[in-house]
Amino acid sequence: MRPVLPSLTTTISLPISYFLFLTALLISIVKASPPVGTLHYREHFYVGAHYVSQPDASASADVPLLADGQIYVEHLTPAxxxxxxxxxxxxxxxxxxATNFLNTPDGRMGWADWFLGQGYEVYLVDQAARGRSPWLQQVDGPQTSFSTQTVESLxxxxxxxALWPNASLHTQWPGVxxxxxxxIFDSFFASMVPLLSTxxxxxxxxxxxxxxxxxxxGAVHLLTHSQAGLFGWSLADARPHLIKSLTALEPGGPPFSGDVLSPTVPSRSWGLTDIPLxxxxxxPNNSPDALNKDKIVTNDPARDGYTCYAQSPPARTLPSxxxxxxxVVTSxxxxxxxxxGxxxxYLKGVGAERVQFVRLQDHxxxxxxxxxxxxxxSLEIVASVVGPWIADVDRERTARRERLVVAKVDDP
Structure with a gap:
């Protein structure tokens, strides 16, 4: 005898306690789930590649080519x-x-997600010859890596x-x-990748x-961190009309010399960068040797006697x-x-008229x-300091455009 299957109209009775259990289970799952952040679309692409001959290829009419110099770009758009x-x-x-800005090492929402929630499109890159941007052993220079001690101490x-003043005050790193x-440290350190040595x-x-x-x-609000601060100055110098604002989170520096960890080591021969500006x-001869330097010692207690370098007057400017x-935002x-500082x-000395300095402790x-x-x-900082500063830049630009429109209308 064949079994009889229930029809579509068959009613299956279950006790109400079963549905209450399922409801409670779903609520507990939702509560236990991490925040999903801002719903968005994602795409990626590469840009900046150029073809180079394979160095070890034999001389022939058909020399193998390699793609070098490209960077990985991730593009996020609010849904x-x-x-x-x-x-x-x-x-x-x-x-x-670029994963630095997607989420934190302990799984919280990152700054990229926060800005998506404010209605911004977001682009994130892996530096050239880094991460998902290919490093070619035959073409690119040597690499180096950070040790656990370097990451812990810095x-x-x-x-x-306690390698510098105020280091003992550090309390905000998540984890133990x-x-x-x-x-949390192990997760963060696992994300570290080799970088070009020079x-x-x-x-x-x-x-x-x-x-x-x-x-x-096209035009962007540029946000750089640390080493990339140098790239920010050179990018703004090369494409000033495409930089609507520049947020430099503890940019690489200072001008002409090493930082407090190596203050006597010459560095950044172009002042803000290691490459031409x-x-x-x-x-003369496009040589940074013509940048005459003066030592500047200030009474700023945060400097702890540290010596800055600036150009000797009259200083050359960077019109861009x-x-x-x-x-510049500093912790x-x-x-x-x-x-x-x-x-x-130095930025003020080269004519950057709209530069501001933010120390987080002052906020x-x-x-x-x-x-x-x-x-x-981190989210409190972006919501209270960095996000509002960029929003103010946008509001100021909008107000300036509106004033220009009114002026044109009133102009007979």
């Missing part, structure tokens, strides 16, 4: 559509990738090493102690690729930076607290270090 006129472009620092647990064996090669490759990116996508008057809104406990003073944020955009209070 509801972008409400802001210009997107944000994030460029990460040394030894890291980024995640500087309070244990910011050291090997702490799951700042000159990094500067040139990233300059070329980032210029190609801006030429493709368009000074006015132009430098004159009208770009720039903010309370990072080594950058000693020397970032030197960068701001009530204490205990933060060099990686403050992924520390415990």
């Amino acid at each position: 509801s559509g972008a409400s802001k006129e210009h997107p944000l472009l994030f460029v990460h620092g040394a030894g890291m990738t 980024f995640t647990a500087p309070e244990r090493f 102690n910011g050291s090997v064996g702490d799951p 700042d000159v090669e990094s500067g040139m490759k990233n300059q070329d690729a980032l210029v190609a990116l801006l030429d493709r996508i 368009n000074y006015d008057p132009p430098l 930076l004159k009208n770009i809104p720039i903010v 309370e406990t990072s080594w950058h607290g000693v020397s970032d 030197c960068i701001v003073e 009530g944020f204490h205990g933060n270090g060099h990686m403050f955009f992924m520390e415990k209070n």
Whole structure:
């Protein structure tokens, strides 16, 4: 005898307690799930590639070619559509990738997601020859990597090493102690990648690729961190009309010399960068040797006697930076607290009329270090400091356009 299957109209009775159990289970799952962030569309592409001959190829009419210099670009768009006129472009620092801004090492929402929620399109890149941007062994220069001790002492647990003033005040890194064996540290360190050994090669490759990116996508709000701060100055110098604002989170520096960790080591021969900038008057033979330098010692207690360098008067200017809104953001406990002020003073000296300097402790944020955009209070910082500054730039630009329209209407 064949079994009889229930028809579509068959009613199956279950006790109400079963449905109550399912409802409670679903609620508990939702509560236990991490925040999903902002719903968005995602695409990726590569830009900046050029073909080079394979160095070890035999001489022939058909020389094998390689693609070099390209960078990986991730493009995120709010699912509801972008409400802001210009997107944000994030460029990460040394030894890291674009994942820095997607979420924090302990799984919280990152800054990219926060800006998506404010209606911005977001672009994130992996630096040239880094991460998902290919490093070619036959073409590119040698690489280096950060050790666990370097990461602990500079980024995640500087309070244990006290290599500079205020390091002992660091408290905001998530996790147990910011050291090997702490799951949050281990997760962060696992994301570190090799980087090019020389700042000159990094500067040139990233300059070329980032210029190609801006030429493709148009004007942006640029946000850089650490090593990428140098790329920000050179990119603004090359494409000033495409930089609507520049947010430099503890940019690489200071001008002409090493930071507090190596203050006597010459560096950044072009002042802000290791690669050429368009000074006015132009430098003879396009050589930075013509940039005359003066030592500047200030009474700023945050400097702890640190010596800055500036140009001897009359200083050459960087006309491309004159009208770009720039903010340098520095944490309370990072080594950058000693020397970032030197960068701001140099920017003013070369004619950057709209530069501002923000120390997070002056806005009530204490205990933060060099990686403050992924520390415990990262979302409070972006919501209270960085996000509003960029929004103010947009409002000011809109108001200026409206004044120009009114002026044209009133002009007989």
